[in-house]
Amino acid sequence: xxxxxxxxxxxxxxxxxxxxxxxxxxxxxxxxxxxxxxxxxxxxxxxxxxxxxxxxxxxxxxxxxxxxxxxxxxxxxxxxxxxxxxxxxxxxxxxxxxxxxxxxxxxxxxxxxxxxxxxxxxxxxxxxxxxxxxxxxxxxxxxxxxxxxxxxxxxxxxxxxxxxxxxxxxxxxxxxxxxxx
Amino acid sequence: xxxxxxxxxxxxxxxxxxxxxxxxxxxxxxxxxxxxxxxxxxxxxxxxxxxxxxxxxxxxxxxxxxxxxxxxxxxxxxxxxxxxxxxxxxxxxxxxxxxxxxxxxxxxxxxxxxxxxxxxxxxxxxxxxxxxxxxxxxxxxxxxxxxxxxxxxxxxxxxxxxxxxxxxxxxxxxxxxxxxxxxxxxxxxxxxxxxxxxxxxxxxxxxxxxxxxxxxxxxxxxx
Numbered sequence: 001x002x003x004x005x006x007x008x009x010x011x012x013x014x015x016x017x018x019x020x021x022x023x024x025x026x027x028x029x030x031x032x033x034x035x036x037x038x039x040x041x042x043x044x045x046x047x048x049x050x051x052x053x054x055x056x057x058x059x060x061x062x063x064x065x066x067x068x069x070x071x072x073x074x075x076x077x078x079x080x081x082x083x084x085x086x087x088x089x090x091x092x093x094x095x096x097x098x099x100x101x102x103x104x105x106x107x108x109x110x111x112x113x114x115x116x117x118x119x120x121x122x123x124x125x126x127x128x129x130x131x132x133x134x135x136x137x138x139x140x141x142x143x144x145x146x147x148x149x150x151x152x153x154x155x156x157x158x159x160x161x162x163x164x165x166x167x168x169x170x171x172x173x174x175x176x177x178x179x180x181x
Numbered sequence: 182x183x184x185x186x187x188x189x190x191x192x193x194x195x196x197x198x199x200x201x202x203x204x205x206x207x208x209x210x211x212x213x214x215x216x217x218x219x220x221x222x223x224x225x226x227x228x229x230x231x232x233x234x235x236x237x238x239x240x241x242x243x244x245x246x247x248x249x250x251x252x253x254x255x256x257x258x259x260x261x262x263x264x265x266x267x268x269x270x271x272x273x274x275x276x277x278x279x280x281x282x283x284x285x286x287x288x289x290x291x292x293x294x295x296x297x298x299x300x301x302x303x304x305x306x307x308x309x310x311x312x313x314x315x316x317x318x319x320x321x322x323x324x325x326x327x328x329x330x331x332x333x334x335x336x337x338x339x340x341x342x343x344x345x346x347x348x349x350x351x352x353x354x355x356x357x358x359x360x361x362x363x364x365x366x367x368x369x370x371x372x373x374x375x376x377x378x379x380x381x382x383x384x385x386x387x388x389x390x391x392x393x394x395x396x397x398x399x400x401x402x403x404x
Contacts, residue, residue: 090259
C-alpha cells in the first residue's frame with residue numbers, strides 16, 4: 001500500500017489508469033482517514049492519559065514514624081501499631097499499620113510487615129501450635145521464620161521496614177524487600 | 182496488514198454487505214455542502230451525534246474518578262480536574278459538550294422545521310426527535326447536580342421546585358425526584374443513576390430509531 005506513494009512520484013505526469021499510480025479514491029481515503037485519525041487521536045489521547053494517570057503518578061516516599069521505646073523490644077517479636085498519613089486521591093486518612101519488631105541473636109533490631117507474601121492476608125507470630133515460634137498465615141497456611149524467611153506456600157520472605165533508633169525510640173520508614181534472608 | 186485482517190474476517194463472516202448497507206448511500210446534491218455551501222445546515226444532526234459520542238466517551242472516563250456521594254462528590258471532581266493529568270480537558274469536554282449538544286440539537290431542529298422535513302411520511306421521526314430533545318434536557322439537568330457545588334445544588338433546588346408546582350401531583354414528583362424530602366444524599370445518587378444509566382439507555386434506543394427511520398425514508402427533498 002505504502003509503495004503507491006513512491007511510484008506516484010516516479011510516474012508523475014503519466015496518464016491515469018496505470019495500475020501502480022495512486023487513484024483519486026485512494027488519495028482521498030488516505031487524506032480523509034489521516035485527518036479523521038488525527039482528530040480521533042486528539043479526542044482519545046487526553047482521555048486515555050487521564051485514565052492511566054495512577055500508573056504514571058510518582059510514588060510518595062514515606063517519612064520516619066516513631067513507633068515505640070527502644071527498651072520495649074525483646075528477642076520475641078511483638079506487634080506495634082503506628083499511624084501513617086495516607087493520601088488516596090481525594091480521601092486523606094491516618095491509616096493504622098502494624099510492624100512486628102524484635103531483636104536477632106546479635107541484638108540488632110528489625111521490623112517486619114505482617115502482610116503475607118502469598119496473597120496478602122495478615123500473618124501472626126506463634127499463632128498456630130503446629131508452627132511454634134513462627135509467623136503463620138491463617139488463609140492458606142503459609143509460615144515464616146522469625147527473620148521472615150518463607151518456609152511454605154509463600155513465594156517470598158516477609159517485607160521489612162527500614163528501622164532506626166533515635167533518642168531511645170524506634171522509628172520505622174520505607175517498606176522494602178526482606179534483606180535478612 | 183489491515184486489509185489482510187479485514188479480508189480474513191470478511192471471508193468468514195461476509196461483513197461487507199452489512200457495513201455497505203449502513204454506510205454506502207448517495208448524498209443528494211441539495212444536502213451536500215460541496216455543491217451548495219448553504220447545505221451546511223444539513224450537518225447539524227450529524228454534529229449533534231458526534232458531540233453525543235464525545236459526551237458518552239468523556240463521561241465514561243470521568244466516572245473512573247467521580248463518586249456520587251455528598252461528602253466526596255465535590256472533592257472527587259476537584260481532584261480529577263486539578264490533580265489528574267488532562268483532567269481539566271476531559272471534564273472540559275464533558276462540560277462544554279453538554280452545552281454544545283443542546284445548541285446543535287436546537288439548530289438541527291430549526292433546520293428540520295424550516296425545510297418542512299417533519300411532514301409526511303416523516304412525522305414519527307419528528308416525534309422521536311422531540312423525545313431525544315427531552316432526554317437530552319434530562320441529561321443536562323441530572324448532570325448539573327453531580328459536581329455538588331453551590332451552583333449545582335441551587336439549580337437543582339430551583340428545578341425541583343418548578344416541578345413541584347405542577348397541580349395536584351407536584352409534591353409527589355418532587356419527592357420522587359429528590360428520593361426524599363430534601364435535596365441531599367439520596368438526590369445525588371438518584372441523579373447519578375439516571376444520568377449515567379437510565380437516560381443514556383433511553384437515548385441510545387431513541388437514536389437507533391431516529392437513524393433507522395432516516396435511512397429507511399431518506400433525507401427530505403430540496404425546497
